[in-house]
Amino acid sequence: MDSHRVRAILCFVQAVDTGSFAAAGRALGVTSAAISKNVATLEKALGVRLLNRTTRTLELTEEGTAFLRQARVALEALDAAVDTIAMQRAQISGRVRISTSSAFGRAHLMPVLSGLLSQHPGLSIEVDFDDRLVDLVRDRYDIALRGGNIRDSALISRPVCRLNTLLVASSDYLARHGVPHVPKDLHRHSLIARHFLGGAVATWSFQASDGSITTLDPVDTATLTLSAPEALVEAALNGIGIAQVGVHLALEHLATGKLKIVLHGRYHPGTYEMVIQYPHRVLIAPRVRVTVDYLLEAFSGDERLHVPLQTLDAYAA
Structure with a gap:
């Protein structure tokens, strides 16, 4: 009608x-x-x-x-x-489908879901842990938690945090192979590289005293190449070599001394960010709106996602 x-x-x-x-x-x-x-x-x-x-x-x-x-x-x-x-709308009910990476989802999303469901008992949450880039509309997701260089203008993006990265190695590895002091020293070390499922490779960037940026592609000389970010942390902890990882993934191991930061001050932390994305709609469903608002507030209070880079000086090798 x-x-x-x-x-x-x-x-x-x-x-x-x-x-x-x-x-x-x-x-x-x-x-x-x-x-x-x-x-x-x-x-x-x-x-x-x-x-x-x-x-x-x-x-x-x-x-x-x-x-x-x-x-x-x-x-x-x-x-x-x-x-x-x-x-x-008053009761806030219905199913919310979320796509997130395995590492971020388990470490940061899962701990806050109980609070969301307690506040809105009419909600049900479905989470897919997938490191691939999904199509929210085609795959019928309500929300995606994405990290990287975000460029998708067809979606609404709400910033969660900067995803600063750093280079780390285990204390045992550095004791056996020495500490690199300048980027060219990396050629004498075992490197752990990351490639994305789409085929792209995570490069490493370094900033000179004059502000210029140089880039290293670690894949050509890498001892080990992995796709999952948490696997890079595990490989570094096992003493395999030097890896580029997110601060939020390495922080607990830096605090215990199991990992050390290398080339601190020379390495450029990148321009990655974590965002919550959802499709453009004239009216966002109440179940989605309250979920987005709750997650943004919860993540803003997650200290692991908002570590000032200057506080990492104490963990440098």
Whole structure:
């Protein structure tokens, strides 16, 4: 049922209830001519006369009486539908599908879901842990948690944090192979590289004293190449070599002394960021809106995601 037909039916019912086109117009905030035109359009579409008009009264025809009964049922159904949605908005219910990477999802999303579900018990959450870049619309996700250089303008992106990276190695590895002091020293070391499932490779950047940036592609000389970010941390912990990892993944191991930062001050932390993304829509569903707002607030209080780089000086090799 299109909006024009609904408007015409509403005008007809209001005219019957108030007894005139003028009174119906005042009730609906339009002119009596507009009411008359809408009723006439409705009669033309139905192919029957619904009202007999005189200068003073409106009288229902037999067809008009039958149509009025069905029209009231239809309008009551529309009101019930509106009330149902309003109640859902108040109660916040429904399923929210989230796509996230394995590392971020397990370390940062999972710990906050209990609070979200306690605050909104009508919600149900479905999480897919997948490091691939998904198509939110095609794959029917409500929200994606994505890290990297975010460029997808077809989606709304809400920033969560900067994903600063650093170079780390285990204390045992550095004791055996020495500490690199300048980027060219890396050629004498075992490097652990990361490649993305799409085929791209994570390069390493270094900033000179004059501000210029140089880039190293570690894949050509890498001892080990991995796709999962948490696997890079594990490989570094096992003493295999030097890896580029996110601060949020390395922090607990830096605090225990199991990992050390190398080339601190020379290495450039990159321009990666973590965002919450969802499709452009005129009206975002309440279940999605409250989930996005809750996660943004929860992540803003996660100290592991907001570590000032200057506080990492104590962990440098």
